[in-house]
Amino acid sequence: MTDINPVFLHQQSAIQSTPKPDSNNPFNLVRVNTAEEVGAIAKKEIGSMPYRIATAGYSAPPGGYEEPTKQFLKNLDLELGTRSTAFVTSPTADKGSIDAITSEVSGLNKGKIFYTTAEDYVGYIDPKNFPDTIDTVAYSNLQKYVLPTKEEYSKATAEASNVFVATGGRNATVSDFVNAIKKGNKAIVLVNPAIDKPSWGTERNRVENASKYLYDQLQAFAKGEKLPHPEVEGLNAEFMKNNKNKLNNLVKVITLPDSEASTLRNAAKEAASFIR
Numbered sequence: 602m603t604d605i606n607p608v609f610l611h612q613q614s615a616i617q618s619t620p621k622p623d624s625n626n627p628f629n630l631v632r633v634n635t636a637e638e639v640g641a642i643a644k645k646e647i648g649s650m651p652y653r654i655a656t657a658g659y660s661a662p663p664g665g666y667e668e669p670t671k672q673f674l675k676n677l678d679l680e681l682g683t684r685s686t687a688f689v690t691s692p693t694a695d696k697g698s699i700d701a702i703t704s705e706v707s708g709l710n711k712g713k714i715f716y717t718t719a720e721d722y723v724g725y726i727d728p729k730n731f732p733d734t735i736d737t738v739a740y741s742n743l744q745k746y747v748l749p750t751k752e753e754y755s756k757a758t759a760e761a762s763n764v765f766v767a768t769g770g771r772n773a774t775v776s777d778f779v780n781a782i783k784k785g786n787k788a789i790v791l792v793n794p795a796i797d798k799p800s801w802g803t804e805r806n807r808v809e810n811a812s813k814y815l816y817d818q819l820q821a822f823a824k825g826e827k828l829p830h831p832e833v834e835g836l837n838a839e840f841m842k843n844n845k846n847k848l849n850n851l852v853k854v855i856t857l858p859d860s861e862a863s864t865l866r867n868a869a870k871e872a873a874s875f876i877r
Contacts, residue, residue: 622741628692628726632747639717639746640760647687647715647761652876655689655762655781657774657811658699660725665795667697669860670768673791674706676869677766681876689762692716692745693725696732699768705732709739715761716745719754723747752776759784764876767812769796774811776834782847789872790815792856801830808833816854 622629633639647653656674659666678686690703707714728737748754755776759765765781765788767774781788790812798810800817808814814830821828822841841848853875855868 627741628723629741629744630723630747631744632720632749634749634753636748636753636756636760639748639757642746643689643715643717643761647689647712650685650687650712652681652686652764653689653715653762654686654764654766655758655777655786656699656703656766656768657758657777658702658768658770660693660695660698660700660770662697663769663796663798665793665797665860666769667702669793669795669857669865670699670791671702671705672862672865673768673869673872674702674766676866677872678706680869680873687713687715689715689717689758691718691722692740693718693722694732694735694740695725695727695730699770701732701735704740705734709736709743711743714743716743717748717754717757717761718745719748719751721751722754756780759786762786765789766872767791767815769793769798770811771808772811772833775808775814775836778811778815779835779840782844782851785847785851787876788852789875790819790852790854791868791872792816792854793860794857795860806831816856819848819852819854822848 633642643653658670688703688707691700694701694704704714728740731737748757755773758777759780763786765777765786767778767788767790778788792812796810800808800810800813802809817830818828818836822838828838853872855871857864857868
């Protein structure tokens, strides 16, 4: 007699059931308990795509962020092949946010985008704040997998993907980067000088531009220097030492000299070449 793992049964139930949005669940939310469950569901939904890209960035976009980020991701999608690429992001798709940008790039096609988030963020889902380019009916028809904590959600993002792209953001981007490296995913860190945010904000004592922050920390570590910014989300000298080979082989930092269309195309080509 074979023992049946109850977690596996829960995973299979979530994968096989296809609930539709209704008045009690307008956003088609599916509660799951662990990152591993989300990974199993993602394998079913987008696992056929060779490149499964988790994106991270700003929820409220600063100046100079939205359009260059959108064009870079569109170009990256084209370079890797639109039929070979899927995206992983959060369903909190306020206009200009990384979640909205990723949703727009995906076209909200089933098998092209995978949504996951944390319970604390569900209250921020508001279609009234979405850009006009997002079809709210298509959006609602897509299942969205909700984890109980922010920490488990960050791990789930790594489990659902095999590529990570940092486009800015704050502490959450750093957490996603750490989990991506732990899993062995390739990571692109896109540094856009047009974003007028420092790496670290002393007033709020937090990361203000995660791409710059990651670049600064990685550069200092590579040079054997003291890390210039405070530790957040487990990104410290010990983590870097323990994951030195992964950081050397899996991470590509791309700094944009400007936001011209040709620059963004070339940056996407460089990123795609590294990812392949």
